[in-house]
Amino acid sequence: MDIVIPVLNEERALPGCVRTLAAYLGGFPLPWRITIVDNGSTDGTWRAAAALAAELEQVHARRLDIRGRGAALRAAWQDSPADIVAYMDVDLSTDLDALFPLVASVASGHSEIAIGTRLAPGARTRRSLRREVVSRGYNALLRHGFGVRFSDAQCGFKAARTDVVRPLLGKVEDDAWFFDTELLLLAEHNGLRVHEVPVDWIEDTDSRVRVVRTAIDDLKGLARVAWAISRGRAGVEVARPEPAPWHPDAMVARPREATFVSFAVVSGVSCALYALVYLSLREIWSPAATNLGAVALTFLVSGAVPRRWTVARLRRAAVRVRSAARFSMVYALTTAAALAVPAAAGRAVEVGAVLAAYGPLALSRWIAGSRRTRQRSWTPRRRRRSVRRHLMAPHRRCPRSPV
Known part of the structure; x- marks a missing residue:
């Protein structure tokens, strides 16, 4: 698992974020690494990132000359050696206890993409009224305009299978804040499963997000994606195995x-x-x-x-x-x-x-x-190799209840 942290002029927040995250991942059941991507900082962010990479073995740092969260994630995810790629914001607004359920749904093979949501039942948030109204209005527009099933496109807490997300990156055009929404719209349009995890989220007032300007850019991006879908230019060839029964003697209906x-x-x-x-x-x-x-x-x-x-x-x-x-x-x-x-x-x-x-x-x-009549069962297809073997080792499945 490769967790990417995109940063822009975050000299103050970066050291505390990386050290806290590395300490938390010390007991994580998956192999992990942290990648800091500095995309155009003008303060001491790059020096802090390089120092952290030298200090912590599983922390890596890279620098980009262009700005934009989307550009940082695209570059890091394209080059990552991990089976699962993820990202989170440097302010750690999302409770880290949601990281394992987020990654588990992807590592088990159940979902191709997993996202944190601040708007689903069970989520708890603390943020300004303006940001709450803009977020709910924007996601309502996505649900009613595009028919999406996810509830929160812009939460900075996501994970995906690397082999699935890379073909999508070739279609995503945005390099800024709309990157998340465009990625999810393309994923659902191409039949991928997006899993949501309700999170606890506290707004950090020292944020680089300009809510109104970002909302306007997002509306422009939505119009562009809608046009691409209507013209049939949003399709992506993504390898996705067909469902197969676990039971060796299952009688499964033919198509x-x-x-x-x-x-x-x-x-x-x-x-x-x-x-x-x-x-x-x-x-x-x-x-x-x-x-x-x-x-x-x-x-x-x-x-x-x-x-x-x-x-x-x-x-x-x-x-x-x-x-x-x-x-x-x-x-x-x-x-x-x-x-x-x-x-x-x-x-x-x-x-x-x-x-x-x-x-x-x-x-x-x-x-x-x-x-x-009952119909003949298919021959179970060979299931793809999954990183689920790393979860909860050495037990891959929960034991049966004695009751």
């Missing part, structure tokens, strides 16, 4: 699309076979006898295919009862259709009539199969 395609193929083959048999037997038998032979042969040949290819086997008694009922219904309806055709109409009209009755009945097997 409905795959089930529909398989049943549609079986139904089409069944209709073609039925028409061919009906035409062959009709030359020597009556319509009722021909239909009986065609339906019986079609059921014998194709009846086992849906059970073997599209759905799992049920109890034999239940299968026989349903097959008998379906056979009787199909035979009765198709025979009625055949007898309703005048003898002078010709074979083509007669076959068309029985197919018109047989086709929907064949397709109804998909409806009956998808609703009433």
Whole structure:
């Protein structure tokens, strides 16, 4: 885990922040490092950062010539060797006790991005009325304008999987305070899971944030992102494994699309076979006898295919009862259709009539199969390697309760 601290003219606050954070991380269950990014300071911030990096083994410092929190995070996250990247503000406004639940959701593989929130139930904040109103209004605009599910875009307390966030960084254009919002909007737009952790947050009055100016810049950024999404330019190729069952013998429903395609193929083959048999037997038998032979042969040949290819086997008694009922219904309806055709109409009209009755009945097997039968389980896919092994070592899962 690499925690980035972007700083601009923070000579006073930086030493206390880094020493406090390093002491807190001493008992953290994940390997960690702290990266200080000085982006354009004009005071003694860089000297303080270099001194801290020399003093503390797991603290690193780098300097950028350009300003902006977004630029600092982009540079640090792009070059970080860690599996998880995070950041927090130098004033430590967010209670550090929220760091473990923040990182745990990402390290376990449950979420791609985790953020602290000051606006969700359970969060406790202490800040000025102006900042409270601006924050709530801005995040309400995000929820109603973009339909986002997260509640606080601008809290300076976030973590992400490195392999996921790097493709997003290529799409994020902002280098200042809107960086956070743009990153989250792109993440949700591309189907990533964003986990929220309610935090305790106390405003530091010695802040570099200019609330009104930042809000105006954010509105401009929102318009730009909305335009990019509407033009289809916000897509990002992000590797995300499909869900897989933990139980080795789990019976998991197949995707409905795959089930529909398989049943549609079986139904089409069944209709073609039925028409061919009906035409062959009709030359020597009556319509009722021909239909009986065609339906019986079609059921014998194709009846086992849906059970073997599209759905799992049920109890034999239940299968026989349903097959008998379906056979009787199909035979009765198709025979009625055949007898309703005048003898002078010709074979083509007669076959068309029985197919018109047989086709929907064949397709109804998909409806009956998808609703009433258990379907074959997928072969569980190989789960991606995760840093969850580092959490709570040596135990990876909580023991079962004896109750």
